[in-house]
Amino acid sequence: MVSKLKLLGIGTAASVIALGAAQAQDPVSLTIVSWGGAYTASQNRAYHEPYMAENPHVTIINDDGSANALAGLRAQSQANNVTWDLVDMLPSDAQLACDEGIIMEIDHDEMLAAGPDGTPASEDFLPGSLGECFIPQIVYSTVLTYRPGAFDADNQPDSIEALFDVENFPGQRALQDRPGTNLEWALYADGVDPDDIYDVLATPEGVDRAFAKLDTIKDHIIFWTEGAQAPQLLADGEVVFATGYNGRMFDAIEVEGMDAAIIWDGQVVEWDGWVIPAGGRNIDAVMEYVYWATDTQRLADQAKYISYGPARASSAELVGEHADLGIDMGPHMPTNPDNYFAPIVLDNDFWADYGDELRERFANWMLQ
């Protein structure tokens, strides 16, 4: 009898301790790598801060390392010291990292929340956006932006062709110092249908054609490297056209009040999203976070802070007004029908195959 009671006592004590441990979870600190600037700020407000408020034992540390994410992942994996818990990266790099086995494979329906009406995640995310190891958050696009003040009121540019028309639209142009987007636009402006661009670009004649078109504006180009440079060059009045990411341009125009306008013609559309490094220290905590941060409401929330479109179909109707400015975000989304009339969908397979060669050709062209 006594021993039974004793046992019972011990059992109760043990279960109380176990319960206590489950409630006051061990503190976890998650290092989340993203792009910095306005983009990380939007993730902070839409995901990180609410999550930390709900889960006081989690601390999220931002690292602005996404620009060199693949290099970083490789280095950490080789050194066997994975310090990143979650990384925001482009699908092309994610595919490479996935093929190399340095990030985790994702079982979409298992690891991601279903839509509010019960649609499984694999069907709720926009077609073609989910990758083997890649969980998309947003659709973003690279757009052409111009300074309205630089041209007469009755002669405003409205197409990619204007970028290549130095006669009617004189002035310097800021382009990114890599072939992606630039070659697509050169062909598009040269009359190639958006759907055929990559077929043409896969032929040597097509590449020559694109570079010939770029040659026509070569003396009017300033190249930019970092995302923040493009709006800066526009704001300084150094250029009349600049290419840039639509979210940064939105930020510069609507939030900072820069005098510039976006041309949605020929916008180059791409995904951006999360990958989970393999061998990280907090895999379970990260999975919980990812499950929560990629649900329908959270993805819609991010659009309150930056003009990137949510990657879930079910999030679209929840997109509302900008949290600080109070303006309706719908018209600023790349996926809005008014903006999505002539999109070029970035072909990651193409760039994975031809990128090495075209980057060399482009570097050579910049040198001449």
Added chain:
Amino acid sequence: MAQADAADIAPEMQTERNGRLTTADGTPLKAALRRAERRRKFAAFLLVTPLLAFILAFFVFPIAQMMWRSVDNPQVVRALPQTLEALEDWDGETLPSEEVFAALHADFMADVGRPRAEQVMGPLAVRLNYELSAARSAITRTSRQVADFQPPYRDEFLDAHRLWDNIELWRVIEREGRPLTSAYYVAALDREFDSDGNIVLRDENRRIYVQLFIRTILMSAAITFLTFALGFPIAYYLSILPTRYANLLMIAVLLPFWTSLLVRTSAWIVLLQQQGVINSALVAMGIIGDDGRFSMIYNMTGTIVAMTHILLPFMVLPLYSVMRTIPPSYLRAAKSLGARPSTAFRRVYFPQTLPGIGAGGVLVFIISIGYYITPALVGGQSGRMISNEIARHMQQSLNWGLAAALGTMLLVGVLVLYWLFNRLVGTDSLKFG
């Protein structure tokens, strides 16, 4: 310590029968002294060990590893061992036989069975794509379908990706199927392998690096000369001022040295851009028209101006330290012996500053040859340097082998220049301050 030991030993020295000097315990004196000396050296060595370890771990080892990466080529050997064996009798002209394709299938199947982190087809795809465009998708697409392949494998592979039908791909696999490769150096010299395996120049529109190396050297030389032309009078003026004022002015020289590199570079952007301070001032004064603004930044001019400013202290400091040691009486003596001021400067003063010029020149040249932040920010297209390409391959294209080959060439180039300088001028006469 050795002296102390020797002194302790001395009073107890004994002479053994054979006439050699020994210590009290009978060891020969010579050996005892040698041991004492060795202990002293060891103590001295212990003192520098931390530094030595630091240099080995953080300097020599990474550089060696980087150089190793430029020839390291494990991907093909690791991923396609059976295929390479089957390829040994291949004629190199026609599509390989079914036997080779069967071996290829076996290699792919072996990879499918491995845990994800140990799979080798991903790195193989990346590696082959450096040599042949679209090889990446040939490998990855095949790897996804290979589990369903039925013999004859040849047709299955040709269906999976068009590139398996391409002799070029097979030539690349055969050529790179060795643990060491010269391919990165071949590419770094703007060359490639032709169908017979000879090294030939690349198409004109893909040549980058040789041209960029030449430009980097020319720009570095120009920057070195400009820092000399600007730094020499400053250093001279500093050296003849009383120390009090000289120190004050020296702070002015060093001030940019203490400011962040990015701040200094951004300041030049503000000054030099087309809507910037200098252009706007010139327009306001009516010297140039509004549409005649100068392009002084985002080109070679921008890089040279900003880098000259940034590297100026590296020239001024060694010059100043040398000039301070030249007694003013030498110049006075020359003049009193009838030399005109210009002759006295040319024949008496200037030759004595040569060690400073040499040191400053070597410093500025070597630093500027490897510079990359400033050219990246203000260089535009014409002001880019080789280090920008190295950074691009490290961070964007992730072709670390090529980056390592370019880096190694740059390192060897700098060492050769230093050696030449040493032969012509002699590093003994360098004075770094």
